[in-house]
Amino acid sequence: MRRTRMFGLLAVCGLLAGCLGQTQEGDQARNADAKEITLTIVANAALGGKNARGANWIQNWVIPKFTELQKAKGVTATIKFEQNGTGDEDFKTKVALDLKTGGGGDIIEIDGIWLGEFAQAGGIKPLDEVVGNTGWDGWNQIPKAVQGLGEFEGKRYGVPMGTDGRVLFFNKKLFAQAGLPSDWQPRSWQDVLDAGARLKTLPGVTPLQLNGGTAMGEATTMQGVLPALVGTGKPIYDNGKWQGDSAQLKDVLGLYQKVYSGGLGDPVLQQEANGRQRSFTLFSENKIGILLESDYFWRSVVEPKNGVAKMADRDAAVGWALVPAKSSGAGVGGQDFVSMSGGGVRVINPNTQYPKQAWEFMQFLNSAEAVKESLAGTAQLTQRQDVNDQVLSGDPMLSFIAEKVLPITRYRPGLANYPKVSAALQQATADIVSGKSPDDVARSYREALVKAVGEENIG
Structure with a gap:
């Protein structure tokens, strides 16, 4: 009786599959001449x-x-x-x-x-x-x-279908006041920190906004942790394993510590529910010197006419630079510069x-x-270089993304467990911002990672 029911169930499933259009693998020429x-x-x-x-x-x-x-x-x-x-x-x-x-x-x-x-x-x-x-x-x-x-x-x-890219945006007016060049291009994390130290001398200015904490959600991961990780040469997921409490992860946590314990970033801003939006406003008001963001920041945030934090002098006041690896050649694939895209x-x-x-x-x-x-007449990055060459020719920032960033960028691992891993990374940065040490935070992160993906899936 049990076998009869099973055969009946399989027959029904087979009929359903046929009705839904399932076909055998390899039947690539079906209806080719229709x-x-x-x-x-x-x-x-x-x-x-x-x-x-x-x-x-x-x-x-x-x-x-x-x-x-x-x-x-x-x-x-x-x-x-x-x-x-x-x-x-x-x-x-x-x-x-x-x-x-x-x-x-x-x-x-x-x-x-x-x-x-x-x-x-x-x-x-x-x-x-x-x-x-x-x-x-x-x-x-x-x-x-x-x-x-x-x-x-x-x-x-x-x-x-299309993509974006992340760079370091900087305020040229604040850079001039701090004696920094308008064509700034850091070649290491230390170069960024050194620029931050110069900006720290300006009253009322937060030198560096590196998204951290859980309130900013995925913005912390994509505009903070992941670009830094690929700058160490080891992405968050590689060869079928998630990166655990590695030396590279500790390097990234150490970078966050230097920013937020060293007075280069605003710890309170990272804990606010609308902290990212506030960081946009502060940048547009000449109160943040350097900010890591995607080209969305240029075309939709500080855009002079319709931006959410308009900068009337955007084209003259906002500069951009490639995100450097930890040091020259230390990025993934031996790259000097890195980025993340979606x-x-x-x-x-x-x-x-x-x-x-x-x-x-x-x-x-x-x-x-x-x-x-x-594109309907708008200037926006596309997947095609020939189209970008045409539609972005009048926008130096977006042209920079197309020409310099897209060839070196990386993407998030499209796996079911990624959101859990991302949440663990966000919590790790929150712990650093609150004053904990990189070693302690790395251990806690690994514990969270084991719960999320299993010990066997951690490299």
């Missing part, structure tokens, strides 16, 4: 709502344009846009469930931080397993480091009934013409 196709693109974007610009681009430019191109080839293409306007975690849950049950759209836009988690769960597969030959001239326009956003464990799963990725559903056409659609979405059109 003259009528239907493809669905899924994004957390909605017309008149969340990410409205992206939604408008898909609905009103991408779909008509691609349909027209297919018609010229004798193919009748129906392109559907599944809009969403939910919280990121709700969208992630929906996509994960769709993929698990064999459903979902053909092209799916996801946050790059989810890529590894989806890959480990089997929801997405390497591009070449899904579509076969992934040759495309567009790869030559996407810097290798940026391609890493769509890669996991050495395999390519998707195409990056961004989205487009993946192809392994269960698509039209793998060849889905890959063709993916190439179109990431073509120079389409990427430029998606």
Whole structure:
């Protein structure tokens, strides 16, 4: 009786899988010559709502344009846009469930931080397993480091949609008062600390804002700990292991100690619920000298007309510099300078009934013409160097990110345990800011890490 029930259950599951469109792996040529196709693109974007610009681009430019191109080839293409306007975690849950049950759209836009988690769960597969030959001239326009956003464990799963980069922003007016150069480019952590010491002589000025503590959340990790860690040559996750209480981690905690115990940073600011926002305001008011942030700070925070902390003299008063490794050549891959980036990725559903056409659609979405059109006239970093060369030519800061930062950047590990690890790192910096020693904090961090990921997963 038990065997009969099991066979019945398997039969039902098989029927369900067929209805949902699941196919055998390796069937990359299915429907390759179809003259009528239907493809669905899924994004957390909605017309008149969340990410409205992206939604408008898909609905009103991408779909008509691609349909027209297919018609010229004798193919009748129906392109559907599944809009969403939910919280990121709700969208992630929906996509994960769709993929698990064999459903979902053909092209799916996801946050790059989810890529590894989806890959480990089997929801997405390497591009070449899904579509076969992934040759495309567009790869030559996407810097290798940026391609890493769509890669996991050495395999390519998707195409990056866009990215950003982190640098040290500095106030040129305060630098002039402190006798520091307007073309400042530190080559080590000590150079940054030395500049901070000079700025400390200015009354009412906080020399350095290095995000720390739990109140700033992921901003602490991405605009503080992770850039510093890659500057030691050892990222937070490497060769399948999370970094524990290593010498490199202690170096990073030691850097935080020098900043916050040495009077270069404001410990109270790191504990405020709106501390990051306050740091933006203080910088715009010429009260913070150096701040580590992404290009978002330039184009959306201190932007003279619409920024959240407007600086009318931004273009003359704000400088930027690469984030130095701990010392020359000490960064990951022997780099002198480092950065961290984020961004989205487009993946192809392994269960698509039209793998060849889905890959063709993916190439179109990431073509120079389409990427430029998606910007709707704004100046913003894209995944493509040729587009950046065009649209950023009038913005020296964003051009700097595109030319100098993107080739050397790194990305967060897109794994399910990352948020727990990030929280542990935030707590570690909070402990340093409150006055604890790097050795004591490193031990506590390792204990939290063991609870989060297991002893066997710590390097």
